[in-house]
Each structure stands twice: as structure tokens, then as C-alpha cells.
Amino acid sequence: MAAIGGPTPSRALAAAAPRRWRPDAAALYFTAFTLLLYLPLALLVLFSFNASRTMAFPIKGWTLDWYAQAWQSPGLRQALANSLAVALGSSLAATVLGSLAAVAVLRFRFPGRRLLLTVATLPLVVPSIVLAVALLAGATQVNSLLAAAAPGLESARLKPFSLWTVGISHVVIALPMVILIVAARLVGIPRRLEEAAMDLGCSYWGAQRRVTLPLARPAILAAFLTAFSSSFDEFGTAFLLAGTRQTLPTYLYSQLRSAYKLPMVVAAAAVIIVASLLLVAATELLRRNGETRSEGA
Amino acid sequence: MSKPAIRLRGVRKVFPGARGRDPLVAVASLDLDLRPGEFFTFLGPSGCGKTTLLRMIAGFEEPTAGDIAIAGQPMRGVPPNRRPVNLVFQSYALFPHLDVAANVGFSLAMQGLAEAAIADRVAEALAMVRLEDMEDRLPAQLSGGQQQRVALARAIIGRPAVLLLDEPLGALDLKLRKAMQLELKRLQARLGMTFVYITHDQEEALTMSDRVAVMRAGVVEQLGTPREIYERPASRFVADFIGESNFLEAVVTSVAEDHAMVEALDGGISLRLDPAAAAGAATGDRVTLTLRPEQLDLCLADLGYDDDPHTADGLFGTIEDVVYIGTDLRCVVRLTGYPSPDAAAAITRGPPGWCACPGTPTGPIRAWRRARWSV
Numbered sequence: 131m132a133a134i135g136g137p138t139p140s141r142a143l144a145a146a147a148p149r150r151w152r153p154d155a156a157a158l159y160f161t162a163f164t165l166l167l168y169l170p171l172a173l174l175v176l177f178s179f180n181a182s183r184t185m186a187f188p189i190k191g192w193t194l195d196w197y198a199q200a201w202q203s204p205g206l207r208q209a210l211a212n213s214l215a216v217a218l219g220s221s222l223a224a225t226v227l228g229s230l231a232a233v234a235v236l237r238f239r240f241p242g243r244r245l246l247l248t249v250a251t252l253p254l255v256v257p258s259i260v261l262a263v264a265l266l267a268g269a270t271q272v273n274s275l276l277a278a279a280a281p282g283l284e285s286a287r288l289k290p291f292s293l294w295t296v297g298i299s300h301v302v303i304a305l306p307m308v309i310l311i312v313a314a315r316l317v318g319i320p321r322r323l324e325e326a327a328m329d330l331g332c333s334y335w336g337a338q339r340r341v342t343l344p345l346a347r348p349a350i351l352a353a354f355l356t357a358f359s360s361s362f363d364e365f366g367t368a369f370l371l372a373g374t375r376q377t378l379p380t381y382l383y384s385q386l387r388s389a390y391k392l393p394m395v396v397a398a399a400a401v402i403i404v405a406s407l408l409l410v411a412a413t414e415l416l417r418r419n420g421e422t423r424s425e426g427a
Numbered sequence: 428m429s430k431p432a433i434r435l436r437g438v439r440k441v442f443p444g445a446r447g448r449d450p451l452v453a454v455a456s457l458d459l460d461l462r463p464g465e466f467f468t469f470l471g472p473s474g475c476g477k478t479t480l481l482r483m484i485a486g487f488e489e490p491t492a493g494d495i496a497i498a499g500q501p502m503r504g505v506p507p508n509r510r511p512v513n514l515v516f517q518s519y520a521l522f523p524h525l526d527v528a529a530n531v532g533f534s535l536a537m538q539g540l541a542e543a544a545i546a547d548r549v550a551e552a553l554a555m556v557r558l559e560d561m562e563d564r565l566p567a568q569l570s571g572g573q574q575q576r577v578a579l580a581r582a583i584i585g586r587p588a589v590l591l592l593d594e595p596l597g598a599l600d601l602k603l604r605k606a607m608q609l610e611l612k613r614l615q616a617r618l619g620m621t622f623v624y625i626t627h628d629q630e631e632a633l634t635m636s637d638r639v640a641v642m643r644a645g646v647v648e649q650l651g652t653p654r655e656i657y658e659r660p661a662s663r664f665v666a667d668f669i670g671e672s673n674f675l676e677a678v679v680t681s682v683a684e685d686h687a688m689v690e691a692l693d694g695g696i697s698l699r700l701d702p703a704a705a706a707g708a709a710t711g712d713r714v715t716l717t718l719r720p721e722q723l724d725l726c727l728a729d730l731g732y733d734d735d736p737h738t739a740d741g742l743f744g745t746i747e748d749v750v751y752i753g754t755d756l757r758c759v760v761r762l763t764g765y766p767s768p769d770a771a772a773a774i775t776r777g778p779p780g781w782c783a784c785p786g787t788p789t790g791p792i793r794a795w796r797r798a799r800w801s802v
Contacts, residue, residue: 325487326520328507330581331537336508344524
């Protein structure tokens with residue numbers, strides 16, 4: 131044990147000397163890092179094909195039964211549909227709002243510009259469960275206001291526990307990501323390009339549509355995909371706010387309580403993992419594509 | 428008399444000061460008429476207001492006060508896309524996602540012209556800037572000079588009444604810049620279009636312009652032809668900014684019909700000015716003499732002229748430094764008896780024989796007037 135207790139004089143010397151590139155050490159580090167990140171995921175995918183209800187080696191045999199079971203489960207289908215609807219709606223709303231906010235912050239000067247940026251990016255550091263509680267209180271207030279304004283209209287009320295409030299919370303969570311991603315791209319689009327378009331006959335909105343939007347499109351798409359996946363994965367606010375409805379993460383969580391449903395959950399999780407990885411890869415590809423295309427702008 | 432291409436009346440631009448700073452007067456009240464078909468240059472150091480002025484003409488800024496009219500039409504409240512001007516941006520501002528043809532044809536597409544007509548006009552415009560067979564390239568695939576030509580073609584294709592150019596040659600190397608200067612001048616003559624050119628490069632301004640307005644701190648210091656502003660600078664600033672100059676403080680001692688006498692170097696020397704240079708001077712006036720290097724000749728102090736500095740029509744000094752600049756030798760001469768040693772240098776261009784060895788037995792020399800002194 132003494133040998134690894136501390137740096138020996140010769141080791142200290144070696145550390146002080148200019149660092150040499152040691153491919154074996156780097157490779158080891160990279161391998162360990164990757165394993166730590168992806169081994170659990172890989173195992174999950176592996177066990178989803180295991181013909182046993184227990185997640186343990188050795189593999190008993192290969193089966194697609196769990197996938198079939200997951201696909202046929204009405205609860206899971208409903209949860210998936212809910213999740214997709216919430217994710218699609220919230221990420222669309224967040225993308226539109228966030229992109230406009232990014233344009234406002236970067237292209238216009240107005241009082242409170244910096245404040246807007248700070249406030250808008252705050253949800254990044256607020257735990258989602260806190261956000262959910264805050265939203266719950268907010269929804270109740272909005273409802274009492276609505277009730278006072280239009281006493282007869284029950285349908286115009288915002289139900290505190292519903293997919294709507296989940297969706298709203300997901301918009302709030304995704305907004306900072308969208309703003310940051312789109313703003314990072316807008317910074318690289320010189321303002322004089324818009325001016326050139328206006329000089330050549332475009333109105334302001336024409337210049338946005340013909341020049342800024344095409345150049346920012348990869349970033350906007352990347353922001354949309356990021357917002358979508360963040361909503362799709364989100365558990366905290368969905369758990370608290372969905373009420374009787376369920377999104378995929380809360381459904382999977384609820385299923386874990388019965389052991390015999392575990393394999394089906396694992397299969398569903400495996401599908402989500404692969405889909406998420408594909409989504410991330412697509413996002414990254416889009417982002418890079420956007421960067422290389424606008425080089426020399 | 429046709430209407431002025433651009434008429435500026437009391438045009439003023441003040442930017443509000445940020446966070447307790449004083450407001451910035453970018454352009455003080457400016458009155459100016461630009462003639463149709465002329466190549467007009469606003470010349471000045473950075474921060475003199477020339478770019479702000481151009482942006483006001485293009486419509487990106489509204490004047491704080493005053494009026495701008497283009498081809499007789501008042502421009503207040505008219506957005507950039509409805510003004511009969513086009514702008515060539517300093518860094519070209521080509522649309523990176525569009526190919527050359529789409530960049531050049533952009534304004535025609537905005538007008539809703541048919542594709543075939545656009546293609547014809549694009550080819551014509553590209554031919555005019557000598558950039559054929561590049562229609563399908565993206566801007567990133569072009570050299571700086573080619574991008575410059577695309578930007579030019581894009582701006583002239585819509586046949587604006589006035590073409591605005593914001594230091595368009597700044598990013599090019601010297602050789603290309605000189606070639607483009609001549610080409611721009613030729614293009615302007617061919618199109619018969621009014622060009623309004625912005626630059627801080629005095630050589631560029633002199634080479635291309637019909638008229639030059641030298642600007643400083645939001646004010647036009649001098650307006651004239653290149654020859655006028657170089658040979659008869661209206662102020663010390665203009666003389667200093669355009670070309671190289673030596674300055675001598677002097678006092679007018681007498682004014683006669685055909686000349687004037689001044690004393691410089693604290694009375695150490697008397698100089699004779701010809702009437703053109705002395706126009707408007709009165710006895711007792713404090714003046715600044717501007718001496719262009721090429722107006723001075725160097726010769727040995729004891730060569731053919733009276734050595735008495737009080738009667739001699741020249742300056743005495745010692746060569747301090749000689750710099751070889753190819754076409755000339757640049758000589759720095761310390762003037763004898765000049766009160767402040769820091770400003771004692773006179774710059775001239777001398778024959779190589781005289782300037783070969785600075786600070787050595789060449790001894791005292793005289794810088795002689797050749798053309799004339801100007802005040």
C-alpha cells in the first residue's frame with residue numbers, strides 16, 4: 131500500500147517535467163470514461179432481449195417478447211402518446227418563443243435587455259420539482275382570476291393537474307436552452323447581412339425570413355430537438371402535475387412497483403435510449419452542418 | 428440645372444451617451460449638394476462621422492435633425508428598402524447561404540422579376556465587374572477580390588440613382604486595391620452613376636474622386652477637387668491628413684502687392700511668400716506654413732546662396748535620418764534654431780547623393796522652396 135501512498139521523489143520529478151503525450155494513458159482514461167457513461171445503458175439494452183424476468187447474467191436466451199408486450203400495453207401506449215403530444219407542443223412553443231427572445235436580446239437595444247437574458251436562463255438552475263410547485267401555485271391563481279372574470283365558463287379554466295400544466299412547465303424548462311442555442315448562432319450572423327438584405331429591397335421581416343432564418347435554421351432545429359428530448363425525458367414536473375394522466379417517464383416509474391412488469395419497462399427504456407441517441411446525433415450533425423456552411427460569413 | 432443627386436440640409440446626428448457619458452455628436456449640421464454622375468468621396472479618420480453619414484443616406488439611421496433628399500425626393504421616414512440607393516458594405520456582407528447568382532440577383536428577385544430576366548441581368552452585371560462563370564459558387568469559395576466584385580455587382584444590378592461605397596477596398600492587398608481603384612473609376616464613368624465613397628485612405632480619395640469632402644469630428648473641413656485639397660489645404664488638419672507635411676509657425680511681417688514676408692523660427696529666418704499663398708494675410712498675423720516634402724530641395728549650405736539666415740530664402744538644418752522608400756529617400760532634417768527640438772524635424776525628399784550618410788560631414792543643409800510656401 132505504501133507504494134501508492136504518495137508521489138515518490140522520482141514521480142514528482144516526472145510530473146514537473148514537460149508533459150509527454152502518452153497515448154496508452156489517454157486511451158485508458160477514455161475507455162474508462164466511456165464505459166462509465168455507456169455500460170449501464172448497454173447492459174439495459176442487452177437485458178431487454180433476455181428471456182428471463184431477472185436482470186442478471188447469464189443470459190437465459192434471446193427474445194423479443196418484452197418488446198411485444200410493451201407495444202401491446204395500452205397504458206404504455208397512452209403514456210407514449212401523452213409524452214409525444216406534450217413534447218411536441220411544448221418544444222414547438224419553446225422554440226418559437228425562445229428564438230424570438232434570442233433575436234430581441236441580440237438585435238435590439240432596450241432597457242432590461244440583460245435582465246431578460248438572466249431571468250430567461252434562470253430555469254436552468256432551478257430544480258424542476260421547485261418549478262412544478264411554483265407552477266401549481268401559479269395555475270391556481272390564474273384559475274381564481276379566470277373564475278372571477280368569467281364565472282360561467284368552466285372550460286376556460288386551467289386545470290392545475292393536467293398535461294397542459296406539464297406542457298407549460300416543459301416550455302419553461304426548455305426556453306433557456308433554446309435561447310442559448312439560438313443566440314449562440316445569431317452571434318455568428320453579422321447584423322450587416324440583414325442590413326444588406328434591407329438595402330437590396332427587403333422589409334425588416336423579409337430580411338429575417340430570407341437571410342437570418344435560413345442561416346439560423348440549423349440552430350433553431352437543434353434547439354427544437356433539444357427541447358423535445360428534454361420534455362420527453364422530464365420526470366419531476368410531470369410526476370407532480372400530470373394528475374391522473376401519465377407521461378412515459380412517470381408511467382415507467384409507476385410500473386416498476388410490480389416486479390413482473392420490469393422486463394417490459396426495460397424494453398421500453400431500451401427503445402427510448404436508442405431513439406434519444408439518434409436524436410442527439412441528428413442534433414449534433416445539424417449544428418455542425420450549420421457551422422461549416424456559414425463559414426466566411 | 429439638374430437636381431442634386433443628394434441634397435443634405437442641416438443634417439445632424441447625435442447618439443445618446445451611454446451610462447452618464449456625454450452624447451456623441453457624430454455629424455454636426457451639414458449642408459452639401461452632390462451632383463448627378465459625380466464620384467464624391469467623404470475622407471476622414473475613423474470616428475469623423477463619415478460612416479454615420481453614409482448610413483443616414485442609406486436609411487439605417489435617421490438624422491437627429493435636418494433633411495436628406497435623394498434625386499429630389501425627401502427621405503425622412505423612408506426605410507432602406509425604399510430608397511433609390513444601394514450600398515457596397517465594407518466587408519461585402521455577401522449572403523453565405525446563397526450562390527453568386529442568387530447574391531447578385533437578390534434585389535431583382537425582391538422586385539419580383541422573372542427568372543430568365545434576372546439571369547440575363549446577373550450575367551450582364553458579372554461581366555461588368557469581370558467575373559464570369561462564377562454563378563454557382565458560394566461566397567466562401569471566392570477570394571477576397573472576387574467577393575468584392577460580387578458585392579459590387581449585387582449593388583449596381585438594380586441601377587440605383589446613387590451607389591454608396593463604405594471603404595470597399597480596405598480588405599484587399601495593395602496591388603489589387605490599386606487595380607480596383609482604376610476599375611471603380613472606369614465603372615462609374617461607364618454607368619454614369621453617382622458614387623458616394625467613404626474612405627480614410629487619402630490616396631484612394633485623390634485617385635478616384637471628382638470631389639472630396641475632408642471630414643473631422645462631424646464637420647466638413649474642406650470641400651474641393653483632389654488637386655485643391657492637396658495643393659491648397661484649408662486648414663492644418665487637412666494639410667496634415669492629406670499627404671505628408673511640415674509645419675512652421677510664422678508671423679507675417681509685411682504684405683506687398685506681389686509677395687508677403689514672414690518670419691519663422693522666432694525671427695530666426697525671413698521667408699518670401701508668393702501672392703497666392705499669402706492671400707488674405709495681414710501684417711502681424713500668426714500663420715502656419717505648410718511645406719510639402721516634394722516642394723523642398725536639399726542642397727549644401729554653402730552652395731551658391733547667401734549664408735546669412737536672415738536674408739536667405741531657405742531653411743538651415745542637419746540631416747538626422749535617411750529612410751529609403753524606393754521611389755524616394757525620406758530625409759529627416761533638424762532645423763537650426765528651431766525653438767522646440769521635438770518638432771524640429773523637416774521631412775523632405777532629397778537627391779541620394781546629399782542624403783547618403785545621416786548625421787555626418789554633409790554638414791548644415793538648406794531645405795529650399797521649389798514650388799511655393801502655402802499658408
